[in-house]
Amino acid sequence: MYISQAMHGIAYGMILFLIASGLNIIFGMMGILNMAHAAFFMLAGYFCYTVVGITGNFWLGLLIAPVLTACLGVLMERILIRRSHAAGHFGELILTMGVASVIVALIKKIWGTESLPLRVPDILQGMVSIAGMNYPIYRLFVIGLALGVLALMMLLLYRTRLGKIVRAAVSDRDMVNALGININLVFMFVFGVGTWMAGLAGVVIAPLLTVFPGLADQVGMDAFIVVVTGGLGSLAGAFIVAIIFGLLNSFGVQFVSQFAPVLMVAFMALVLAFRPNGLFGAKDR
């Protein structure tokens, strides 16, 4: 009983981490709190729904939807964000809020407001029993996928030249620019990767929660809380806090069902009260 509850928690935490890490890396590099991130996340769920509706293949949706989302993210960076540096970080924040609002409105126009179910393929359905316990396969798949992406990101960040540039840009983007690296291209790439991860999270969460226009608010807010509590710009912080939050969420629903949402927010308030920059946040940003 507890173990399956913990599994729910970890799977949700992994999805939160997928969204949060994209948000985090964008903030770390560009200093932009991307309020449209959750909207992209939801949009990918809808893309997947449409792709599955046309081709009937979930795997194709898993492949195509995040890439489409990433393309939109790159477009947004290129067309809107890059031209609004004059407005400062505060202006960029408002800009991303505007984009989020436009995306949500368009989703309601195109796909309607009712929640759309998404069926997972037969291989991922049902339970698998390991050491006498039954686990739902799909949740195992989600955890595995998220760990895979995490490993990929770690490799990219710490084992490639590009990762080195990204990490250098996080600590001092002007210096990197001065060294002759096309920082705008790097920004665009990072924005794309970030929205791709959000898109992936959106696709894998769709079968669990169905797709509906309130998804961005519901899950997006949680992911936002994760990033803030873990410390803006810290991937490790986001990972740890995402897992804690997933567990808090699933166990909270079981034991203090009324006050489960309070638990998470209270945890954030407590952490921020003593460490205003989050658990692993840098001192000054």
Next chain:
Amino acid sequence: MKNNLSVKIILWIAGLILLTGLPHVIGIYYTNMVVAFAIFSVFALSLNMLLGFTGLLSFGHAMFFGMGGYGTALALTHIPGLAVIPAVGIGAATAVLLALILSPLVVRVSGTAFAMLHLAFGQLLFVVALKLYKITGGEDGIGNFPMPGLFTESLSTSPVHFYYLAMIILGLCVWLMWFVTKTPFGQIQVGIRDNARRIDYLGYQVPQTKAVVYVLSAFFAGIAGSLYGLSHNLVSAEGSLGLWMSFYPIIATMIGGVGSFFGPILGVAVFQGIDELILRYTESTELVMGVILILVVMFLPAGLMGFISSLMLRLKSRSCKNQS
């Protein structure tokens, strides 16, 4: 100079007459709209006190707005025979109390941390208000509380009466906030925004000043929230404490122009005007609002006020050129 003064007085009197006669000219629907406009103006101005004049962005300003509303609504429900002005006072006092509790914590930080801390507390308060349904009524909120008027039986039956009451209170608030910016204290505030360390070296106490500004801002937000609750005869978690209520004044301030005193008022006016127009033609308010936000940030980074002042500057320089 004397001429200037008399023009000013005439303008003031004309404005007062206009405001007094307004409800009889434009009807109840638009009267209520003017009241809402005034309430949100005071709310946005109280946020701009923090954001524009002290450089502190808060993602949870709805906390104080909501506390004001809940304070007033609870007082009117549970204390029989309470008059309306003390009730508004209780609302504002509730907001101030919350600010006093939070201030030792929040004045130590600034920037992103300040914004995030407020997001956390605002959400905490929102969820708690939803869950403590025995006191707050949960999702339904507190509605239909008695609203004694100053001269009439109930404010809810005479919107014109409420209009005058709200206008007097809110007008006083606007004047007070404007007055604060003109005092030496207001100058220190701007100093903290521009260079906190320097103000510290000059011998002013930065955290204490921030705390005073914070409490003042909460006070005005509380009054706005209290009147908002009265104008709807309903205080609910979603309507008064929700995330949208925290973002509304930020966006309005951004559209109007951060840092100029009257910017937020202009922003609220534009906001409400657009809302009114959109609802007449199309259902999707979100789409138009989003597009407007994007356009403002892209093309008017200093807000409408900044745009107007740069336009004035250009006109002036042109007329100077013509003279020479």
